[in-house]
Amino acid sequence: MTTLPKGFRGDMANGFNPQDAADLASEDQAHIARRQRLLGPGYRLFYKSPVQISRAKGVFLYDKHGNEYLDAYNNVVSLGHAHPRVVAAIRRQLETLCTHTRYMQEPLLDYAEALIGTFGGELGRNGCAMFTCSGSEANDLALRVARYYTGKTGVIVTSEAYHGNSGAVAAISPSLGKKSALDPYLRTVAAPDSYRLPVAEIGRRMAEDVARQIADLERHGGGLAAFIVDSVFSSDGLYTDPTDVLVPVAEVVRKAGGLFIADEVQSGFGRTGTHLWGHARHKVEPDIVTLGKPMGNGYPVAGLVVRPDLVAEFGATMRYFNTFGGNSVAVAAAQAVLDSIRDEGLMENAAKVGGEILDGLRALQKKYEFVGDVRGAGLYFAVELVKDRDRKVPDMDRALAAVNALRDRRILISATGADAHILKIRPPLVFTSANAARLLEGVDAALRAVQV
Amino acid sequence: MTTLPKGFRGDMANGFNPQDAADLASEDQAHIARRQRLLGPGYRLFYKSPVQISRAKGVFLYDKHGNEYLDAYNNVVSLGHAHPRVVAAIRRQLETLCTHTRYMQEPLLDYAEALIGTFGGELGRNGCAMFTCSGSEANDLALRVARYYTGKTGVIVTSEAYHGNSGAVAAISPSLGKKSALDPYLRTVAAPDSYRLPVAEIGRRMAEDVARQIADLERHGGGLAAFIVDSVFSSDGLYTDPTDVLVPVAEVVRKAGGLFIADEVQSGFGRTGTHLWGHARHKVEPDIVTLGKPMGNGYPVAGLVVRPDLVAEFGATMRYFNTFGGNSVAVAAAQAVLDSIRDEGLMENAAKVGGEILDGLRALQKKYEFVGDVRGAGLYFAVELVKDRDRKVPDMDRALAAVNALRDRRILISATGADAHILKIRPPLVFTSANAARLLEGVDAALRAVQV
Incomplete structure (x- = not known):
């Protein structure tokens, strides 16, 4: 097996390096050795001291010794672990029927209708829904559709974008690291770094960047198939504001005949609190929207909503079938999630509790000189650590130390950005004010611990 | 929307054409119109008269009027619909924990160990398991690994192969039809058509074909990354015998530095009755095995087992993370499936009941002149319909008529092969002798109905 330098993370923020296993308890060392043997070297654990989990409920995870962890890093079970309504819906459907989309089933259409109805503009009026298992599959399909429709191959993303793990979308995901080959027809643009760029100019700059990359793609014969964007720029470092960035970009993209694809795997299903x-925060109308992670609160379901004219020829002359995508149980889970977000007012909760956390983090920014910037929307936050405030030099070591200091206090978050120097906090949408207070107390303690 | 000629199937055997909706009951017409609007044109229903399904149990499906259908075409819920042990395992796990592979979880390793232990040779001794949501994702990952490891791009498959729906694997799936663009570095070889080729020569011929295509790939600068094969050649027409085909092919592939990938999405988990x-029926040792459909009896779980040296550098310098792949519930479902196959003797049942069906189909071959060939292993069968036995000319019209005649008798099967002239019968592994008798009676009646 390839030997890696001590501390090597394989280009993953907050990844555990098996060569650091000697510092761990012997039972954890044994687990990790077994895991290396059975899962191979492609798998990464979180944290310097990986966490063992046996059960979970709401916003809490528990290890086999009964220790409780506050889960402030989960947008998969976004409604909380073991959410009763979702569990009941899945169980009921499992006992009734689990089959695919080549038979007529009413609930599949009911869910598609409910989902499409949540979108504005043309997608909301006339969009159609297609179902996959994962966000990766959704982005992969969106890319196939865009390339088929436009007859072009070029794609533009932000410089640290992540859009999934299939061959086609890994090749448009620069955040996978330097060893992961990029598509020859991929071009990147800088993320809208509101901490370093003049805020009023960000939209114009990005539109100009995109125009330049389109010209380059045309010069190389690929042309533009699509601009794909996560509207909160999670893997770039989380840039939730300003929100006037994407309309000018979309104009440039459309003028070149490309499609605007909104990857909502991170930002969707109420995460941002207001929309x-x-x-929708950017008031932009995408041609395709892709969905993933929280869609089934852990059940593998994902998909896309697309303007029907874009998929007309693709659909008519080929076909799309995904054995598990849109199966009866996936639909039941997704319907329960959509209903619960509405009935439990989870988006509103994200706005309210998220506001408390954001205020708290900003207070900590005043307290700690090395907290350069705090950003966030709803229940999604970035705390950017820098070596000094004037030069804004990323401080990865301190950020990873803070993430691990929180983990030692049994509060789970992670890090993001090209330099892994940004604390990434993303609690389930059911987070309460009490959970928020516990989180803030923990962040304060962790920052204090890494202050020296 | 693109208007299609009446009867157009979009290159899918047994697909319903919405333009034939006028012949249906008004409630079905309304459903189909709504479905077209909400899911768009990429989705296909089965049969000239699509089937509405509301619930299912064991080998039976039921529509909302309570009509019972015998499911003889299901390798997803391969243990039967709503299998109690699998349902209970999923429910229990949903209530306990559903999280991903970046935390330490014992059951994930226990399942990986059990799965790897089912393989012979080097994979069984030292293989490692990686988890995805779908067979498409598994093949896509296998392809990424093969290309990364070999540094080559070329792939060889059989001429009507299907390996999935992601961009990368759709491009190596000629069965998706002429409009679906193939990878420039894909080459195909003829399937081992035991009905038309001299049986003793098939292995040698295929090895020679593969060698020729390798030479062509090398001539074009791509070289050979992998030969990928479904060892029962499902989408080519199901060629279950002879089983001395793949060893000589693997030799040629390895000599050229390529990997041999066994796609077990169709042939795996006991389907063939003896292995x-x-x-394993071919006594070949693959470098990578990919798994899918029946792995979770309907729960979206899939994966691959790979020689660790092939994934060492890929894993060390990049990483592989799949949000839902190998999550706690997927693992619980997969473990229950593997345990049930063993504890209920389902492979042995497939051999026994499959033998009865094969005998019955061979008796029908004697009875109907247009049944040119009958093939099968375990609970997987092909009944090839021809215009006359001497010239062996495919008879698609009669085959599709037979499929629909069976559907009218509420027995569900489908068709396969480049000319869609082969009845494809693939019941759940829990099929009983009584189910088999009912199926054979139905096939007899359907063949009689299409005899004129």
């Missing part, structure tokens, strides 16, 4: 979909 | 894995 069900991240792109 | 848990289809490739």
